[in-house]
Amino acid sequence: MSQIKIVNLQKSFGDFTAVKNSNLTINDKEFFVLLGPSGCGKTTTLRMIAGLELPTSGEIYLGDEEVGMLRASERDIAFVFQLFALYPHMNVRNNLSFPLKMQGYKKSDIKNRVEEAAKLLRIDHILNSNISSLSGGDRQRVALGRALVRRPKAFLMDEPLGTLDAEFRELMCLELKKLHLDIGATTVYVTHDQLEAMSLADRIAVMDGGEILQADEPNIIYNKPKTKFVASFIGSPGMNFFEVNEGISKDQSFVNIEGAKFDIPKQLEESKGSKNFFGIRPENLTLNNNEGLKGSVFGVEYLGSRKIITVKTSLGEIKVKTDISINVKLNENVQVKPLNNNIIIFDGQTDKSLNSEFIK
Amino acid sequence: MDTSRSYLEPSSFSKKMAAAIIIVYAVITLIPISWMVMTSFKNVDSAISYPPEVLFEPSLEGYVNLFTNRSRQSQEYLDSLPPPQNWYEELVRSREMVITGPSKFLGRYSNSMIIGFGSTFASVFLGALAAYAFSRFRVPLKDDLLFFILSTRMFPPIAVAVPIFIMYRKLGLGDTHLGMIILYTVVNLSLAVWLLKGFMDEIPKEYEEAAMIDGYSRLQAFFKVVLPQAMTGIAATAIFCMIFSWNEYAFAVLLTQFNAQTAPPFIPTIIGEGGLDWPAIGAGTTLFLLPVMIFTIILRKHLLRGITFGAVRK
Numbered sequence: 001m002s003q004i005k006i007v008n009l010q011k012s013f014g015d016f017t018a019v020k021n022s023n024l025t026i027n028d029k030e031f032f033v034l035l036g037p038s039g040c041g042k043t044t045t046l047r048m049i050a051g052l053e054l055p056t057s058g059e060i061y062l063g064d065e066e067v068g069m070l071r072a073s074e075r076d077i078a079f080v081f082q083l084f085a086l087y088p089h090m091n092v093r094n095n096l097s098f099p100l101k102m103q104g105y106k107k108s109d110i111k112n113r114v115e116e117a118a119k120l121l122r123i124d125h126i127l128n129s130n131i132s133s134l135s136g137g138d139r140q141r142v143a144l145g146r147a148l149v150r151r152p153k154a155f156l157m158d159e160p161l162g163t164l165d166a167e168f169r170e171l172m173c174l175e176l177k178k179l180h181l182d183i184g185a186t187t188v189y190v191t192h193d194q195l196e197a198m199s200l201a202d203r204i205a206v207m208d209g210g211e212i213l214q215a216d217e218p219n220i221i222y223n224k225p226k227t228k229f230v231a232s233f234i235g236s237p238g239m240n241f242f243e244v245n246e247g248i249s250k251d252q253s254f255v256n257i258e259g260a261k262f263d264i265p266k267q268l269e270e271s272k273g274s275k276n277f278f279g280i281r282p283e284n285l286t287l288n289n290n291e292g293l294k295g296s297v298f299g300v301e302y303l304g305s306r307k308i309i310t311v312k313t314s315l316g317e318i319k320v321k322t323d324i325s326i327n328v329k330l331n332e333n334v335q336v337k338p339l340n341n342n343i344i345i346f347d348g349q350t351d352k353s354l355n356s357e358f359i360k
Numbered sequence: 361m362d363t364s365r366s367y368l369e370p371s372s373f374s375k376k377m378a379a380a381i382i383i384v385y386a387v388i389t390l391i392p393i394s395w396m397v398m399t400s401f402k403n404v405d406s407a408i409s410y411p412p413e414v415l416f417e418p419s420l421e422g423y424v425n426l427f428t429n430r431s432r433q434s435q436e437y438l439d440s441l442p443p444p445q446n447w448y449e450e451l452v453r454s455r456e457m458v459i460t461g462p463s464k465f466l467g468r469y470s471n472s473m474i475i476g477f478g479s480t481f482a483s484v485f486l487g488a489l490a491a492y493a494f495s496r497f498r499v500p501l502k503d504d505l506l507f508f509i510l511s512t513r514m515f516p517p518i519a520v521a522v523p524i525f526i527m528y529r530k531l532g533l534g535d536t537h538l539g540m541i542i543l544y545t546v547v548n549l550s551l552a553v554w555l556l557k558g559f560m561d562e563i564p565k566e567y568e569e570a571a572m573i574d575g576y577s578r579l580q581a582f583f584k585v586v587l588p589q590a591m592t593g594i595a596a597t598a599i600f601c602m603i604f605s606w607n608e609y610a611f612a613v614l615l616t617q618f619n620a621q622t623a624p625p626f627i628p629t630i631i632g633e634g635g636l637d638w639p640a641i642g643a644g645t646t647l648f649l650l651p652v653m654i655f656t657i658i659l660r661k662h663l664l665r666g667i668t669f670g671a672v673r674k
Binding site: 050051052071072073077078079081083085087088089098099102103146150 | 564566567569570571572573574575576577580585588589591
């Protein structure tokens with residue numbers, strides 16, 4: 001088990017730069033998630049750590065060893081593919097022992113290790129089955145087992161739950177988490193699903209356009225996003241943004257927008273320009289009839305315990321996550337008001353959040 | 361209205377029609393072959409009798425004649441010989457002949473085997489390597505190269521017979537097994553590369569990536585993971601290559617005479633005394649048919665899966 005460190009990593013395919021000058025340290029025994037929309041470079045980053053792609057420039061350290069230019073077979077890491085890539089011409093047992101055979105273990109050792117891994121993943125009863133006869137979940141377990149038997153330095157997983165149906169995905173999420181706690185292996189996990197990321201990760205790195213925008217614990221990513229993209233990508237629905245056409249000065253503590261007063265946390269940094277964005281999570285807003293931004297109800301989504309109400313205002317559509325007791329009709333005139341001063345201001349020029357009392 | 365079946369399913373009438381058409385087609389194609397097999401079991405007289413005999417007394421004369429050289433002798437000489445040692449000697453003596461030695465057939469037949477299987481193996485092996493490279497790597501001028509490879513099939517191979525004849529004579533490859541294997545491999549290779557590339561493209565690259573992560577080199581991953589999964593394609597390709605090199609006649613006539621002559625140019629030269637020895641020719645062609653037939657039957661399952669491979673997503 002070991003730490004993974006990437007330094008100034010860059011990957012270009014012709015004119016297209018898939019990963020831009022990235023730096024990241026993944027601690028020993030950490031469950032680390034790379035999260036981002038498709039095409040953001042998360043899979044390319046993972047494949048470079050695995051050795052399936054060679055970096056254009058930069059270094060990758062596995063423990064103390066620089067492995068950037070080593071072959072995949074020389075790195076001692078395991079990879080779980082999205083489509084599992086179980087060898088269809090071998091049965092489960094042979095799939096599991098395939099990586100061990102290469103390393104020249106004795107037959108009895110291979111047998112023991114395969115059975116140990118199978119027991120851990122509860123697939124010992126299907127060891128002699130054919131791959132094609134397995135369900136999605138069992139295939140997933142076999143794929144994990146094949147990664148597990150070798151006791152590699154790190155596990156890399158590329159959207160391993162992507163092809164499972166929703167119910168099963170939740171179950172496998174729990175199993176993965178438990179497995180990680182049991183064996184405590186450094187794990188890098190790629191996904192575009194923020195819920196998966198939130199529930200599994202010790203730390204998350206959010207990527208977009210080949211750049212790592214923020215790498216932090218899930219609650220920090222959610223509450224203190226460093227950029228507008230992170231704020232909008234995380235959370236369901238994502239953060240609301242209002243464009244404010246005025247500069248924000250140091251120590252400022254409120255802003256008037258369209259006749260509504262918004263308290264903001266005491267600012268520790270002033271904005272660069274006169275165009276900025278307010279970011280408010282939908283759960284930090286509420287509806288009433290006498291103060292706040294005026295607008296009309298555009299849509300109501302009922303989520304069981306909560307309601308998401310979309311309000312059309314002069315600043316654009318605003319999503320409000322409210323208690324189910326609030327009843328509004330479509331096109332009804334309402335006013336939107338913040339519940340607290342949990343507001344993050346994003347600089348209009350850099351898209352980065354400004355430091356405040358709330359977010360430092 | 362009958363609603364017990366789906367609209368997509370053929371009715372029992374069209375199923376019967378299909379069966380009838382297939383039976384008629386099978387009979388038409390099988391008549392020459394069964395006539396050939398029947399001729400091989402006739403004796404020289406009944407093979408050329410008119411009207412043709414459909415029912416006849418089976419004889420192994422054709423096979424005996426195929427495998428032996430014989431010479432006609434006077435009755436006095438035959439009487440002076442010790443009695444025949446076995447059934448085929450007896451058969452030959454009854455025609456007032458003696459066996460003077462084995463014929464060249466077995467040698468020609470094994471030449472066909474060596475050249476046929478040798479060139480099939482070489483085409484499939486080289487084709488698989490090339491197809492894998494075309495399928496997985498960024499080969500410069502890939503499309504042009506693939507077109508160039510295909511363009512070698514755009515003229516009949518025999519069109520280049522003269523240059524090849526001269527080249528082979530200069531290089532000392534004429535009438536050698538190696539020469540024929542190289543020639544048939546070159547002709548088959550373009551087909552093999554194109555067919556196999558299609559199959560390789562269907563195999564997700566994750567499989568060999570998984571094997572490489574599991575500690576195998578790319579070449580090991582190719583042999584242990586990619587090739588087993590390309591078996592259907594390899595079987596289909598091998599059958600097509602085998603059929604070509606097994607049946608090839610024109611180059612074999614042109615380039616081989618003694619050492620490496622294959623069965624196709626040899627069989628028509630079996631001439632009996634006072635006319636063509638039809639039973640021996642029938643026996644030769646019947647035996648000639650067997651290897652490709654057995655080869656195809658063994659690989660039949662793969663072939664059927666192979667040529668429909670990729671039509672439906674797995």
